Amino acid sequence: MNTRDLVLIALFAAIVVVLGLIPPITLGFIPVPITAQSMGVMLAGCIIGAKRGALAFLLFVLLVAIGLPVLSGGRGGLAVLAGPSGGFILGWAVAAFVTGLVAERFVHEGQREIRQFVGFFLASVVGGIVVLYAIGVPWLSAVSGTPLLTAATGSLVFIPGDLLKAAIATLAARAVYAGYPLLPARA
């Protein structure tokens, strides 16, 4: 890994920390407030690609584990990882990796704009929602004892918000791709 990749990984982890400091947005039609930080997984994969995106999130989870309050709302420490939603946090790196893989596969330079949008949205949904829930929900069920089916049904509340996040991440990722493309120069 060259120094530039290392710096990109660290800077992206720092961006995710800052996204946690931005106040969450509440929308009338969605029951849960949207934190900018939870878009980080989709953004990381779509903007710096699979490998660097995953490493940025491994670094971020390391910050959580060593006791820095970097999660939105000033949370952090091993207690969060030991709690029921620890699986979602540990799953972020995998989710960012898959997002990156899909984005790298489907988004290329010189494509029509609309195809890039579709590619980024697909990547965000597959990596940031499907893969993340596939790790987080069974984990939550195993740790808290809530039956898997109940946990999965309960998680559906978050899906509309997640789709909105995927849409915002898509627009942001495409803006960055147009302004300063990093995805093609893979690590």
Added chain:
Amino acid sequence: MLTSLYVEGRSWFHRLPVRAKLLALLVLSLALFATQSLYLLAPAFLLCGWLYFSLGLTFRQALARVGFVFFTILVLAAINLFLLPVPEVAALLLRLMALVLFAATVTATTTIGAFMDEITFLLKPFERLGLLRAADVSLALGLVLRFVPDIFARYEAIREAHRARGLPIRPLTIIGPLIILTLKDADTIAAAIDARGFRRQ
């Protein structure tokens, strides 16, 4: 801006080596998940609670650190009440709360430096395989701590720019510029690191 969750103190738990604390956390989690007995889980919960609340944090501070996780645990326990027998729900509740309290205790009694030393040790096998370098991990961690205040200042500047133009502050119009402006610095920072020979390349 990023103050660690470490709490200054001289208790015996503070003085334990990190490795012992992390091993204890691992063993405790395995042990707690291996048993269903309330006679074992209730004392474990009380013991972890006593340990955590005797660290010198005020009650309010101590609760604020674990409050969010406890909230999730209690919500899930409330749902479980409808689906599982009561003793089982009690066992699940006590087990998770004990584990979270112990984890919070480890976090509160261990400095970032001590954690980093342990991580460097744990990464040694990977280093020997040539997969990564422990020094790179420390460097990346240092970079994050160094640049968070800068990036936050940039976020505020972009927000002010929105205000000055009378634009609504939306995440979409902020995140794009924030990421581009930040990542554009990568080349300069990388050049500065290489010029100082930090990575001996």
